Amino acid sequence: MNKPELLIPAGNLEKLDTAVLYGADAVYVGVAGLSLRAQSAEMTPADLAEGIKKAHAQNVKVYGAANTFARNADLAKAGEIIPQLAEGGIDAIIVSDPGMISLIQKSAPQLPIHLSTQANTTNSQSVRFWRDQGVRRIVLSRELSLKEVSEIARTVPGVELEVFVHGAMCVSYSGRCYLSAYFNRRSANEGDCSQPCRWEYRLYESTRPHDPLIYEEDGRYSYLLSSRDLCLLEYLPEILSAGVASLKIEGRMKSSYYIATVTRAYRQALDQLTQNPENYRCNPLWLNELQKVSNRGYTTGFAFASEKITATSPDIKYQQSHEPAGVVLQYDSVNKRILLSSKNHLTAGEEMELLLPRDTVKIKTAAMIDMNGNKISEAHGGDCVYLPFNDDVPAGALLRKATGKKLK
Numbered sequence: 416m417n418k419p420e421l422l423i424p425a426g427n428l429e430k431l432d433t434a435v436l437y438g439a440d441a442v443y444v445g446v447a448g449l450s451l452r453a454q455s456a457e458m459t460p461a462d463l464a465e466g467i468k469k470a471h472a473q474n475v476k477v478y479g480a481a482n483t484f485a486r487n488a489d490l491a492k493a494g495e496i497i498p499q500l501a502e503g504g505i506d507a508i509i510v511s512d513p514g515m516i517s518l519i520q521k522s523a524p525q526l527p528i529h530l531s532t533q534a535n536t537t538n539s540q541s542v543r544f545w546r547d548q549g550v551r552r553i554v555l556s557r558e559l560s561l562k563e564v565s566e567i568a569r570t571v572p573g574v575e576l577e578v579f580v581h582g583a584m585c586v587s588y589s590g591r592c593y594l595s596a597y598f599n600r601r602s603a604n605e606g607d608c609s610q611p612c613r614w615e616y617r618l619y620e621s622t623r624p625h626d627p628l629i630y631e632e633d634g635r636y637s638y639l640l641s642s643r644d645l646c647l648l649e650y651l652p653e654i655l656s657a658g659v660a661s662l663k664i665e666g667r668m669k670s671s672y673y674i675a676t677v678t679r680a681y682r683q684a685l686d687q688l689t690q691n692p693e694n695y696r697c698n699p700l701w702l703n704e705l706q707k708v709s710n711r712g713y714t715t716g717f718a719f720a721s722e723k724i725t726a727t728s729p730d731i732k733y734q735q736s737h738e739p740a741g742v743v744l745q746y747d748s749v750n751k752r753i754l755l756s757s758k759n760h761l762t763a764g765e766e767m768e769l770l771l772p773r774d775t776v777k778i779k780t781a782a783m784i785d786m787n788g789n790k791i792s793e794a795h796g797g798d799c800v801y802l803p804f805n806d807d808v809p810a811g812a813l814l815r816k817a818t819g820k821k822l823k
């Protein structure tokens with residue numbers, strides 16, 4: 416069975432480490448000043464060089480996103496940075512602009528090019544066109560059904576196809592949207608979306624400005640513009656049958672905890688499916704894991720209905736059953752304990768879960784010890800504490816705790 420790569424977002428070096436630890440085959444990172452993400456989710460050339468070394472040491476590929484809609488002023492910067500990235504060993508560059516493609520082909524001809532989903536590739540003829548321009552891989556539009564993806568894979572050989580399987584959805588065509596720029600002067604097309612499509616909207620008739628027409632979804636508001644998040648974990652057999660090369664998780668702005676949980680769930684599913692396809696069943700525990708990270712309710716998006724509008728969600732507030740508790744800095748094998756950097760308020764007696772790459776282990780914090788060796792009853796975000804634990808734990812492993820909130 417064809418085994419596609421699992422491609423994970425890495426907004427910074429810490430998230431790259433997390434993605435690698437929890438099972439990524441490849442990561443994508445924003446190239447500073449050239450990607451469609453805010454600066455907080457981009458890497459500087461120095462961080463990128465370090466990230467490439469770290470990832471390659473674990474046989475994980477690194478793709479650099481330079482998918483900005485380039486203006487003339489961006490070209491000089493791109494012409495300078497791209498050859499450096501090629502020399503630094505980056506595995507491919509993700510672009511959306513034909514001018515950038517031509518620039519890369521001249522300045523770093525050996526560098527594989529992936530066409531970003533921002534290019535809105537939706538049909539076989541477009542895929543053929545980009546392939547003939549020398550593009551190695553196409554990130555297909557999220558708006559395609561699996562049937563369409565499969566048709567493209569069957570009819571256009573010699574090009575890799577990548578599809579989104581998990582993460583936030585836009586209600587515009589793959590991010591081509593000016594809501595955020597209009598409301599907040601933060602342009603989605605420059606990677607800085609403030610997500611106003613998630614806000615609460617009312618409908619007014621023009622002569623009755625004080626009399627809103629309530630288009631109810633939950634008794635208060637309508638969420639006409641707000642999409643649930645994409646989740647195709649249950650449909651991996653269908654996706655693999657479609658013949659894609661790469662399964663992409665969305666979310667360079669998401670937390671390390673989110674990256675760890677989602678990567679691990681898809682890694683386990685993908686491994687089991689490819690090792691034993693005849694007896695494969697989607698494990699409900701994997702789906703349950705996806706409820707433990709921030710989400711807006713899940714949808715299969717356009718995967719099974721080519722013209723269906725993505726479901727909107729009355730659960731306007733983000734929800735999650737668990738939240739980050741801390742990250743393991745090191746394992747002290749002499750004293751059999753974990754050194755933890757707390758990411759939250761922790762109290763003695765509280766139960767936490769340690770996320771190992773292939774397993775989850777419950778830990779009680781009754782015996783938290785501070786750096787001076789004192790037993791403590793609570794710790795705050797940023798504190799370093801020891802927790803007893805008998806087995807070796809990799810640095811970078813994450814801990815979580817229940818939020819105590821009931822999911823809708």
Ligand code: SF4
Nearest residue numbers: 585586592603608612
């Ligand atoms: S406002 Fe919503 S639809 Fe528009 S780009 Fe941002 S997330 Fe996408």
